[in-house]
Amino acid sequence: MNPKIIDGKKVATELLDMLRNEVTTFRKQFHRKPGLAVILVGNNAASSIYVKNKISQTMQVGMESFEHHLKEQTSEIELLTLINALNNSEKIDGILVQLPLPAHIDAKKVLLAINPTKDVDGFHPYNAGQLATGGEGLTPCTPLGCMMLAKSIIGNLTGVEAVIVGRSNIVGKPLAQLLTAANATVTLAHSGTQDLQSVCRRAELLIVAVGQPKMVQGSWIKPGAVVIDVGINRLLDLETQKHILVGDVDFDAALPIAKAITPVPGGVGPMTIACLLQNTLLSANRRERQVV
Numbered sequence: 001m002n003p004k005i006i007d008g009k010k011v012a013t014e015l016l017d018m019l020r021n022e023v024t025t026f027r028k029q030f031h032r033k034p035g036l037a038v039i040l041v042g043n044n045a046a047s048s049i050y051v052k053n054k055i056s057q058t059m060q061v062g063m064e065s066f067e068h069h070l071k072e073q074t075s076e077i078e079l080l081t082l083i084n085a086l087n088n089s090e091k092i093d094g095i096l097v098q099l100p101l102p103a104h105i106d107a108k109k110v111l112l113a114i115n116p117t118k119d120v121d122g123f124h125p126y127n128a129g130q131l132a133t134g135g136e137g138l139t140p141c142t143p144l145g146c147m148m149l150a151k152s153i154i155g156n157l158t159g160v161e162a163v164i165v166g167r168s169n170i171v172g173k174p175l176a177q178l179l180t181a182a183n184a185t186v187t188l189a190h191s192g193t194q195d196l197q198s199v200c201r202r203a204e205l206l207i208v209a210v211g212q213p214k215m216v217q218g219s220w221i222k223p224g225a226v227v228i229d230v231g232i233n234r235l236l237d238l239e240t241q242k243h244i245l246v247g248d249v250d251f252d253a254a255l256p257i258a259k260a261i262t263p264v265p266g267g268v269g270p271m272t273i274a275c276l277l278q279n280t281l282l283s284a285n286r287r288e289r290q291v292v
């Protein structure tokens with residue numbers, strides 16, 4: 001692989017190998033497996049693939065997976081009742097509700113119902129607050145993965161000029177908190193940002209999470225910058241008539257300019273599941289040590 005291309009699969013595999021060893025130690029010490037419950041409502045094709053991957057990797061690191069595949073017509077109250085049961089189950093250390101949920105279910109209400117100590121996605125306002133105030137909580141997985149990839153190239157982030165494009169609660173905002181805590185100088189850009197191109201060109205570390213295929217052009221990138229592309233966009237390749245995945249950055253244009261860049265797929269994506277399992281083990285250890 002071109003040394004400029006950040007191999008997310010390799011970094012994720014290293015993390016998973018480490019987790020497998022730590023899970024072995026956990027099982028010897030506490031005579032049980034860390035348990036992750038995954039809830040899928042309905043038959044969204046992309047969600048089903050994500051869930052299948054999560055379950056398979058959970059088992060590969062030696063954890064126990066509890067799958068709850070509910071029918072599309074499941075009522076909000078039925079889902080909340082299941083979450084309540086999982087909150088109270090000794091076997092469950094992490095609860096993940098795969099989004100999006102069907103329109104008749106209030107996703108905010110569902111995420112609020114998860115016990116924050118088992119909220120391995122880190123989406124609960126309690127965990128968002130802990131992250132913002134430097135407290136102990138669970139941090140969203142994709143931002144954690146981005147941080148690991150950035151550090152794998154840059155090392156110490158102190159003083160680094162970092163620009164994040166996209167301010168969602170699950171990627172941009174928590175990433176801004178993590179980078180700030182790591183002493184980077186952070187700009188959080190969004191659709192209201194003026195002259196986005198110039199803002200991006202300032203970045204020594206540019207992280208893009210907008211959901212707009214190939215929006216960031218080569219000319220937006222500072223020579224020698226490290227570029228982390230979070231975007232996952234499905235496009236029809238006109239030549240082959242097959243669907244392909246592309247990021248939010250024009251990869252071919254950015255590659256010669258950047259110091260290093262993540263590919264899509266194979267960059268941030270693999271890190272997200274590995275970080276989910278890391279959060280599950282963290283939660284399991286905290287519960288056994290009664291520090292939650």
Ligand code: NDP
Binds near residue numbers: 172191196212
């Ligand atoms: P959201 O749609 O929730 O947020 C998108 C953000 O991008 C918003 O803050 C929006 O600004 C900003 N934005 C959109 N268009 C522009 C524009 N033209 N200029 C500047 N800012 C813009 O998306 P997510 O954060 O959930 O996801 C972003 C991308 O990352 C998607 O492609 C998604 O599939 C991918 N993703 C990948 C993951 C992985 O594991 N690799 C995990 C999660 C997401 P505003 O707030 O002003 O509207």
